[in-house]
Amino acid sequence: MGERLSDGWTGARGRSRNQEKVKEIIKWLAMFDYSDRNTLARMFGAVARGQGAFFKSLEDSRLVITTKAPGLGITVYGLSESGFNLAKLYLPHKSLTWRRTPSWNLLVHTLTVQKVLLDRRDAVESFSPERDLDLKAARANHLPDALLHYAGGRRVALEVELSRKSTPRLYNILLSHLKNIQREIYHEVLYVFPNEELMNLYRQKYDEPVWPIYTKNERGRLELKGLDGFSALNVHDSGYFKFCVEEVIRL
Known part of the structure; x- marks a missing residue:
């Protein structure tokens, strides 16, 4: 078995863990509209500094939209249209609203x-x-x-x-x-x-x-x-x- 990495595990176990994290982030953003990298990492029990590869993969998935927050010096994450549609599947009984712009x-x-x-x-x-x-x-x-x-x-x-x-x-x-x-x-x-x-x-x-x-x-x-x-x-x-x-x- 490969070594445990900061972004999860190698192989199938690591991919499964990352998929779980993406799902939790989609649901979190559906509930709060926006978040930032530090908060999202805390949400799934990690530190943002060790999650660079994961967040790069998340952004490349086009399930989220990133925007620079003026005055805060942080990148704000929100759901893309694809991400919002996925959130509706994950949370079928919730009345969700997609907010395009922070x-x-x-x-x-x-x-x-x-x-x-x-x-x-x-x-x-x-x-x-x-x-x-x-x-x-x-x-x-x-x-x-x-x-x-x-x-x-x-x-x-x-x-x-x-x-x-x-x-x-x-x-x-x-x-x-x-x-x-x-x-x-x-x-x-x-x-x-x-x-x-x-x-x-x-x-x-x-x-x-x-x-x-x-x-x-x-x-x-x-x-x-x-x-x-x-x-x-x-x-x-x-x-x-x-x-x-x-x-x-x-x-």
């Missing part, structure tokens, strides 16, 4: 969500990205960025916040999370921020004893519903919401 406004967010999930991979049994969540089946009021599944059935909604939301939107989402918790769609919410300043802005709103209630008007805009709000004192003592600062992908 949305730079969302790129940093999706890369950070992937990083946060992979950082917790050893602590959770599994995780479900937003696109893997079924809003109608779960009767959820709001979809988080992902759902973390822990041992014993505990489910934690993940929210990665990289910028400030408007006050109406923030309270609307907090109350939506609370309704989802009451319906046992998940049990807690974890908010991850890039810095203390942004986290404290959210905590200030969260710590208010009364949360204003906003509803969407006929134009789809949030407007204040009366003067009475929601008493949040019991929520503060519940431990349903947790806030933390972690390293994120930066432009």
Whole structure:
């Protein structure tokens, strides 16, 4: 038997392993739209530096499209049309959308969500990205960025916040999370921020004893519903919401 290589094994065993990795990457990109080489290597338990030949083969397969990310100094991977069609075969029950061109406004967010999930991979049994969540089946009021599944059935909604939301939107989402918790769609919410300043802005709103209630008007805009709000004192003592600062992908 040949020596074990950084890109897998020699011969048929190595080809089989690489095919498995390609399949996992196709499914990953279908769920997150875009990723980069370091993240994809982490996803299948390797280090990107030792995967050069594999990634060259992946790019030559024309199942992915690569784009240079301005300001990030990385190559962004997305699905080609062929790759997207293959993803539909691998994930026949998912409603997938093919995004031809990277949305730079969302790129940093999706890369950070992937990083946060992979950082917790050893602590959770599994995780479900937003696109893997079924809003109608779960009767959820709001979809988080992902759902973390822990041992014993505990489910934690993940929210990665990289910028400030408007006050109406923030309270609307907090109350939506609370309704989802009451319906046992998940049990807690974890908010991850890039810095203390942004986290404290959210905590200030969260710590208010009364949360204003906003509803969407006929134009789809949030407007204040009366003067009475929601008493949040019991929520503060519940431990349903947790806030933390972690390293994120930066432009």
